[in-house]
Amino acid sequence: xxxxxxxxxxxxxxxxxxxxxxxxxxxxxxxxxxxxxxxxxxxxxxxxxxxxxxxxxxxxxxxxxxxxxxxx
Amino acid sequence: xxxxxxxxxxxxxxxxxxxxxxxxxxxxxxxxxxxxxxxxxxxxxxxxxxxxxxxxxxxxxxxxxxxxxxxxxxxxxxxxxxxxxxxxxxxxxxxxxxxxxxxxxxxxxxxxxxxxxxxxxxxxxxxxxxxxxxxxxxxxxxxxxxxx
Numbered sequence: 001x002x003x004x005x006x007x008x009x010x011x012x013x014x015x016x017x018x019x020x021x022x023x024x025x026x027x028x029x030x031x032x033x034x035x036x037x038x039x040x041x042x043x044x045x046x047x048x049x050x051x052x053x054x055x056x057x058x059x060x061x062x063x064x065x066x067x068x069x070x071x072x
Numbered sequence: 073x074x075x076x077x078x079x080x081x082x083x084x085x086x087x088x089x090x091x092x093x094x095x096x097x098x099x100x101x102x103x104x105x106x107x108x109x110x111x112x113x114x115x116x117x118x119x120x121x122x123x124x125x126x127x128x129x130x131x132x133x134x135x136x137x138x139x140x141x142x143x144x145x146x147x148x149x150x151x152x153x154x155x156x157x158x159x160x161x162x163x164x165x166x167x168x169x170x171x172x173x174x175x176x177x178x179x180x181x182x183x184x185x186x187x188x189x190x191x192x193x194x195x196x197x198x199x200x201x202x203x204x205x206x207x208x209x210x211x212x213x214x215x216x217x218x219x220x
Contacts, residue, residue, distance in 0.1 A: 001157040001158050001160075001205065002157065002158060002207075003176050004178050004202065004203045004204075005178040005183060005201065005202060009180035009181055010205045013205075016180075019207055020207075022205060022207045023206040024203050024204070024206075025203065025204045027201075027202040030158065031162050033159065033162075034159055034166045035192075037166075038166040038167040042121075042134075042167075045080070068206070068209045
């Protein structure tokens with residue numbers, strides 16, 4: 001995931017690399033995603049990767065409900 | 073030694089120093105042979121808890137931390153380190169619950185910027201103006217996690 005100064009720059013970058021435009025998230029929302037994703041201490045013995053359902057719940061909580069975020 | 077113990081040592085070093093340990097140091101911390109430490113790292117990588125360097129048995133990613141320099145340098149009070157991507161750079165501040173400065177640049181035009189995290193919020197010149205771009209949908213992230 002890369003950082004861009006504007007959506008226009010994302011579109012230009014995608015054109016340069018001949019890639020489809022993916023999902024664009026404002027930085028402030030990206031921070032909320034980071035906080036939701038990385039809250040747990042990975043040293044804890046109980047830590048494990050999220051299940052598909054738990055990951056879906058994180059995305060839903062942040063409003064990521066488009067087909068792009070569909071895990072199935 | 074269990075894989076949980078390996079993960080504990082990997083993250084204990086990483087969260088205190090900013091980068092994961094090399095396999096030789098990890099073996100010493102675990103009190104096992106280097107081969108056994110590598111076998112444990114490989115199992116953790118197979119479980120997608122870590123990413124190893126291609127062609128080597130050293131850690132590349134202990135998410136959100138990178139073992140190698142990237143365009144996402146994170147400066148904290150205790151140390152500087154690297155995130156694997158812009159999301160992970162923010163994730164370092166999140167997982168350590170610390171203020172941070174992230175030095176990066178626009179992937180298109182190359183203009184440098186510093187993104188700050190202070191008291192649990194994003195601050196700085198690009199507040200509200202910068203964007204993260206996810207090129208691949210999440211169901212495809214692990215097909216090529218380094219590109220992702």
